[in-house]
Amino acid sequence: MRMSNLYLPTLKEDPAEADITSHKLMLRAGLMRNHSAGIYSYLPLGYRVIKKIENITRKHMDASGAQEVLLPILQTAQIWKDSKRWDKFGPLMMRLRDRKDREYCLGPTHEEVVTDLIKDEIRSYKDLPLNLYQIQTKVRDEIRPRFGVMRGREFIMKDAYSLDIDYEGLDKSYQAMYDAYEKTFAECGLDAVAVEADTGAMGGKDSHEFMVLADSGEDQVAFCDSCGYAANVERAVANKELLDFEEENEMEKIHTPDIKTIAELEAYLDLPAARMIKAVAMVADEQPVLALLSGEDELNEIKFKNYLEANQLRAAEEEEFAELFNSTAGFIGPVNLADIRIIADQRLEKIRGAVTGANQKDYHFKNVNIERDFQVEEFADLRLVKDGESCLQCTEGKLNIKAGIEVGHIFKLGTKYSENMGANYLDENGRTQPIVMGSYGIGITRLVAAAIEQNNDEYGIIWPKAIAPYQIIILALGNDEAVAEKSEEIYQELEAEGWEVLLDDRKERAGVKFNDSELIGIPLRLTIGSRSLENGEIEAMIRENNQKSKIKIDNLKEKTAELMAEIS
């Protein structure tokens, strides 16, 4: 492609709207433009990268035995009501009505469509297993679209759905996807790791996320430095001792004027946070519920929401402390809290001698013992793990918490959708059985951003070779007609060799050409000027290490192939 024809509006300055490196660079390098919050137009260079990632993904999906389909964006409300997720998705799902007032949504994911599609076609165990995938635009009305395509509202996903006769089949399908994902990310030049993940709105049991580690990542992942345990903190567990201060003193109300937080209480009473019981007032599907944790721990809202099987979970508003909990903000506690569900973190199972709120302004209780002074409905793991905690799996390693970008997510769904929507098959004995399903996603557009987060420097993007929009860029410098001719000749020669080549034939200063070539991150740069021609050699630069070398023009094809082979 000759750059004089290419639609490539690069920007010299970081756009004010952009917040992280990949977002800035995707705008500056002319890969995309913003249309509306979280909605982008992909320009020629950006869409080439997307298509490359799509094709690598497609290759590994096909090789795994999955079959490509294309499912509707507009989906009937009925299938979501059948699966019981119409309400669960809440405002994340964009809804609309057609001219006949029939209700639809814009597909945020396609479990319902797939289940509805196959339920009347698959009759027998002989029709299974099956894995259907698509690469398609998804719409989710994110509450805070940000970081460019990292958290967009309209984005491209590869989503696959496996259908099996039993859980053994599901395990195989899941492993096939796990392997295909590892190959896909590796071929894209990404360093991605699989971690245990929460299943969220998908339901089901096992789940892994594929994370690209990067400081800008919105996810937090705990890695054990010894046994290899890796999990999203939404789900991660640590090896923490039960708390018990072995006191049997009488519970006593103490005056704690304006002492509302754990930190204030620590200072005021000169006691460690571990001695406090932190009571967190939450509202789950509009019902009050109290979570108890050690004063040194934080509530993991994802774990709590899953435990409650709630559609919506939020912190109580200040006025709700009185209305719903008959208490007061800053002084809430489990003692004498009638008719409120109380769930405690498992570390509190034997707690004695603790301090907690007295449900009365400016008062706490001390010497509080579980069972004797308050009861809880159940104990569960409700805490967020912290950096440096001991690993529960091996009990030897320490957990390190790192930021990651989720680029893939795989789920063992089980029979949730098939049972709700009636997708059954007849087994070998003629008995009706629900189909066992899995669901597997790759965020294609997010992957573009993740690749940039992992591969950039102060000059711009450094594309991994496999997903670079073009592999080689030729800079024709100066106004010398002979340079222009030679550049064109070399351009055609390298294109004929099968390379994807950009020729910067624009009437621009050398500085602009050098800067743009680095900004857009083409793996190999060949620079031709008047002196090149005199010497019969041109300058090659490898973008990933900025290493320069001279190439004899006579020897160009062979040398280019050699240099390209060096590049990752």
Add this chain to the structure above:
Amino acid sequence: MRMSNLYLPTLKEDPAEADITSHKLMLRAGLMRNHSAGIYSYLPLGYRVIKKIENITRKHMDASGAQEVLLPILQTAQIWKDSKRWDKFGPLMMRLRDRKDREYCLGPTHEEVVTDLIKDEIRSYKDLPLNLYQIQTKVRDEIRPRFGVMRGREFIMKDAYSLDIDYEGLDKSYQAMYDAYEKTFAECGLDAVAVEADTGAMGGKDSHEFMVLADSGEDQVAFCDSCGYAANVERAVANKELLDFEEENEMEKIHTPDIKTIAELEAYLDLPAARMIKAVAMVADEQPVLALLSGEDELNEIKFKNYLEANQLRAAEEEEFAELFNSTAGFIGPVNLADIRIIADQRLEKIRGAVTGANQKDYHFKNVNIERDFQVEEFADLRLVKDGESCLQCTEGKLNIKAGIEVGHIFKLGTKYSENMGANYLDENGRTQPIVMGSYGIGITRLVAAAIEQNNDEYGIIWPKAIAPYQIIILALGNDEAVAEKSEEIYQELEAEGWEVLLDDRKERAGVKFNDSELIGIPLRLTIGSRSLENGEIEAMIRENNQKSKIKIDNLKEKTAELMAEIS
């Protein structure tokens, strides 16, 4: 692909929901399934055909110099208000609001998005010309979705937008697209013809449709049998004489009890229809307007709507004859019709001695002369051409009207969008000029159906080679293990040669395999049974002519290549 793994739910019977051949066959051959009115899921075989058409289209678009982008499906209402089409599209456009109550639509087309995208990036005449295209899902809430993907509500389009400095540039861009379209349809194996077309909601001047002729087509196209003139009847013109019966008798009211139609009037008065003035009561953007035509002509509503520059045009309801026209249905006419806009077809420019309604139940006027007895606002071409009429262009040929399927549509938009939305450039003299635009569409999913309408027989689909989901199908017949092994060997051998091959290794009866292979329309079939192995030869059948031949297994690769070369 081994068919034992392929998701291919074929149907023996025509589905009740399907109305035309392509719709029936797309369902029966397992290419797609219906999700909701006009919304389909494309199954593996169907999506392979779509991808082939996309890639052929992409190839010719790239070769023409157009650059591929991907634009949003969710579009802000604002850009449509800027272009003044927010109201014009009416209920055809699906609208919705996000969680912050901001208004969006689902893109029915992308002129607005492209204009909005480039308007701040293109500054100078040096940045032009430019042609941006995409292949993407479009949504239009059709009032009557029907004929499968022919008139769907969610469908795939290739749409391109050219940007030029002037009309000369536009003419070149338009011609480049015209040529690319001809090549695209030809390479897909389609017989498509370009015809003059109405510009509809796009606005602009010149426009051509590419039509695949087929009885099931929803469009009517007039072709001159002499000069090559071809036009959609929405726009077609014929060579028709002015009407004048040269009488200067006094206008006279006549009693015509219950005589409401032109046909009834012909019989009752024993006069030809040409003597009548047909008055058609219409409502344009809620204002009454009367169209006058010869009694032998029909109103072309598209021409009339364009003439009026109306957003909405419809026939008046019965009660509106009194309310809006102060007349009565069946007896409306232009005489004494105060304050109503009256537009007459140009054939009536000199009409004298005519019969028309008296705006009074059971009465008409005769001896009606234009000017003397009634006035009209303007004359225009408002009539529908009819089969057999004389061609206006050459005046020698006759117009034949044939049904066609519109698979492509190209428009010279001009500066309508750039002026409304402020997309300008600075010319060589530093003056601000509006960008001159064109818009070009191919209905990718509709093309699948059109290809089937043109290529089928009583057994099923006959895919043109270039868009067949697979090129070769191998039927392994019987339970002989040696047949299974040989089939697998041949399958792998032909795949290694670069052919796309289906191996029917299912445990099904020979009849089922033969029927399915014909239904799904694979160009070349190779049948292997026990006898094949004994004789060292297999049966080849070319789907397009059902011609059978024997191929020596030893000679398979060469013979297959020869047969494939024969197939169109």
